Amino acid sequence: MRFLKVGDAAIHYRAIGIGEGKPVIAFINSLGTDFRIWEPVMAALGDGYAYVLHDKRGHGLSDIGKPPYAIETHADDLIALLDHLKVGNAVIWGLSVGGLIAQAVHAKRDDLVRALVLSNTAHKIGSPDMWNDRIAAILKDGLGGMIDPIMERWFTPSFRGADNAVYAGCRNMLGRQPVEGYCGTCAAIRDADYTDAVARIAVPTLCVVGDQDGSTPPPLVRSLADLVPDSRFAVIEGCGHIPCIEQPAAYAAAVGAFLKTLPES
Numbered sequence: 221m222r223f224l225k226v227g228d229a230a231i232h233y234r235a236i237g238i239g240e241g242k243p244v245i246a247f248i249n250s251l252g253t254d255f256r257i258w259e260p261v262m263a264a265l266g267d268g269y270a271y272v273l274h275d276k277r278g279h280g281l282s283d284i285g286k287p288p289y290a291i292e293t294h295a296d297d298l299i300a301l302l303d304h305l306k307v308g309n310a311v312i313w314g315l316s317v318g319g320l321i322a323q324a325v326h327a328k329r330d331d332l333v334r335a336l337v338l339s340n341t342a343h344k345i346g347s348p349d350m351w352n353d354r355i356a357a358i359l360k361d362g363l364g365g366m367i368d369p370i371m372e373r374w375f376t377p378s379f380r381g382a383d384n385a386v387y388a389g390c391r392n393m394l395g396r397q398p399v400e401g402y403c404g405t406c407a408a409i410r411d412a413d414y415t416d417a418v419a420r421i422a423v424p425t426l427c428v429v430g431d432q433d434g435s436t437p438p439p440l441v442r443s444l445a446d447l448v449p450d451s452r453f454a455v456i457e458g459c460g461h462i463p464c465i466e467q468p469a470a471y472a473a474a475v476g477a478f479l480k481t482l483p484e485s
């Protein structure tokens with residue numbers, strides 16, 4: 221179990237295969253998840269890559285620090301971790317708010333970024349009213365009442381079966397995130413607008429989305445791809461907002477095909 225103190229927060233992380241000469245992938249999680257969501261994708265991609273995973277502050281085993289956060293604060297946590305691990309030139313693969321954080325990492329430190337995978341994300345997600353309503357409701361009543369509507373955006377109906385133990389585990393994962401940390405990251409999403417910054421992305425970029433994503437639907441992710449110079453766009457079939465859980469094999473295949481096109485680092 222590894223932690224790195226970054227400012228006021230201990231960040232929980234895992235590093236696999238770093239220093240072995242393999243291309244490095246740094247994953248960034250979505251809202252309300254911890255880094256275990258990447259296990260099926262790492263299994264599908266195999267040991268030809270090195271991996272860096274971390275729990276955003278306010279999530280998983282990381283400290284909560286001082287919410288509300290900014291996307292740039294989340295980006296600084298990953299930047300500190302990559303510097304600590306002496307990793308440069310990594311594929312930064314961000315899911316949902318993780319994609320916003322990936323955009324911020326590129327804007328701040330493009331020397332760290334070999335390529336971007338912007339998954340189920342956008343340059344701007346939702347509206348301030350939507351995020352303020354969600355924050356107010358969760359601070360008042362907790363996450364419990366939000367789990368069902370969030371699950372409807374995360375997963376397709378066929379995945380949300382009562383007998384699907386993985387689905388049950390994902391409900392537990394969301395419901396057990398600290399309210400202050402979850403709302404802290406909601407505020408970061410509310411305040412983020414990378415519309416101008418994404419036009420300056422100068423590394424190979426794949427924008428990818430599930431065909432039934434209820435949080436960042438395909439037309440929104442397509443609009444992100446249209447803003448990023450020379451980006452690629454892919455859709456994962458039979459999939460909601462969390463493809464690393466719902467369709468890990470197809471997701472790893474789509475991103476793996478993109479990674480194989482990258483110039484040698």
Ligand SMILES: O=C(O)CC1=CCC(=O)O1
Nearest residue numbers: 250251316317370373435
């Ligand atoms: O909670 C949702 O609707 C899904 C989501 C939005 C941003 C993020 O990271 O997850």
